[in-house]
Amino acid sequence: MTRTIKVKNVLIGGGNRVTVQSMTNTKTADIAATSEQIERLIKAGCDIVRLAVCGDEDVNACKQYIKNFDIPLVADIQFDYRLAIKCSDIGFGKVRINPGNIGDEDKVRELVAACKANHTPLRIGVNGGSLEKNVGSGAEALAKSALKNVALLEKFGFNDIVISVKSSDVVTMIQANRLVGKECDYPLHLGVTESGDVETGTIKSSIGIGSLLADGIGDTIRVSLSGDPVAEVVAAKNILRAVGLDKNYCEIISCPTCSRCGYDLGSVVRAVREATNDVDFPLKIAVMGCVVNGPGEAKSADLGVAGGGDKAVLFRKGEIFKTIPMGDILPELNKLIAEFKKR
């Protein structure tokens, strides 16, 4: 169990819900474009939004965002510890620093003093592409860099820390997080960095983030994709759902079909997805082609349909509900979905 870190009204670690983060890719100083993107990220289900802060113009714009939005905002700082201090002073929910480029101990001490005064947590964000010198490379180097910098913050009496060790290599990222998780109880922010476009990046992120979450490692996650950050939030939520950490949605169990399937299962799955996109309570629907795994999966779902010969069998709450002609599958399922939604 990790310790709990408070980022404004959102708690990271300590067994709290695993939160979803993303980052704006508009110009931070462009208040119209950035505000619009923050709004879209909130609407998509993002819990924490990070912004790159590169100068005073950005700091001034961020004062507006902090005033206008309830969602906790995180300042992403590279190179300039004075900017990090300003971001703590103006009320950012958290400041992310990169130990690879933040500078020497004196600078870190000054930053810690500000963060203590303002109750601003720091994320130590280590990245394979910007690792500090003389620690080598690979999973052990990432972990070593993170833990060395944690020790520095601890030396200054600071424990309000979140850690990330990111790599564009999935296996390295998994191993680095396992190493850090063994050595300390600070919450871990998980991400595969520079993971590429939506198609391959989603797969890399799913493996890296998902495998750690499946083993109970990780407290907050950020999927990095080249593209609209809203896609990052969608992928992150799907990862949480896939490992059972978000149950408030409609899970659709559906088979790949084979020669045994006697109806157009694909179109039923698409229609059920469409009809249940707005479900915000735990609901499980099994759409199955035949009698091999059909009855088993359908029985353990809230609603299920399994083909069999030229008929289909509907299941509700683990019991056979009705035998129907194949052509009635969709209207019958829709009726039952509507019933569940009314409750």
Added chain:
Amino acid sequence: MTRTIKVKNVLIGGGNRVTVQSMTNTKTADIAATSEQIERLIKAGCDIVRLAVCGDEDVNACKQYIKNFDIPLVADIQFDYRLAIKCSDIGFGKVRINPGNIGDEDKVRELVAACKANHTPLRIGVNGGSLEKNVGSGAEALAKSALKNVALLEKFGFNDIVISVKSSDVVTMIQANRLVGKECDYPLHLGVTESGDVETGTIKSSIGIGSLLADGIGDTIRVSLSGDPVAEVVAAKNILRAVGLDKNYCEIISCPTCSRCGYDLGSVVRAVREATNDVDFPLKIAVMGCVVNGPGEAKSADLGVAGGGDKAVLFRKGEIFKTIPMGDILPELNKLIAEFKKR
């Protein structure tokens, strides 16, 4: 290290390349449709194709496929051990049986005799939705059922075995495979079953299959998606690539961009992807927005570009190659990609 199982000309286990499997979803008896699908699966990079065999009409069609295709074919048998014997007799590369429904020991003994005579390996394919009675549920039950049936085959002196323990629940699937992998050295066929449509199913499969592969568990994989099985092969290959088990392609490392990025990185990534889709040798290209992680990632790639101020820096084989205006990124990268392709 698992033992090696020979499925015609393809080796599973024993440290051989992790192979990609898929399954036709046409009617097996429909020779035109099924042949066309097998061809498309081969073209997509599938190594082994499975077909459901439900009766003698299917068996007859399969004789044609076995004659016409070099790719190893696997018969998927449910319920009927006599069909399994016929499939071994006509020369299928492997037969998959489901211990949940294949019947008693005498039937298995008869099947084993045929498989021994024909040198046909068997896959013990356990599925959460069709688990045999009296083993309970969850990861331990899946593993227990598989190992119990392995012991039965071993009792009959048969060791030509591949094992799969599949569940529609990702965490259950991961845990079940870890349990089986600890207990025996038969090759493991990995899959998340009934994982849903392409979007959510790819994420579930990536986590389940990818996390095991990242730990060195798994010898052959099948992604199950409701839809065209070619999409299963594409996802499977992306999973292998993400965990470093297939290096013969162009890996694109690209950042999610943030306020620091000074050029349209998304369109460069898309163009680079387009220009490198045909690359069948290891090539790594980093497309990075700024100087934070850009130089680090670009240096460790074969080709890289990192934005910085109003210029971009090109890297080749770890060295700075050229500083160019932002507008020249794509033509310059394309020139270098063409050079690599010529070698």
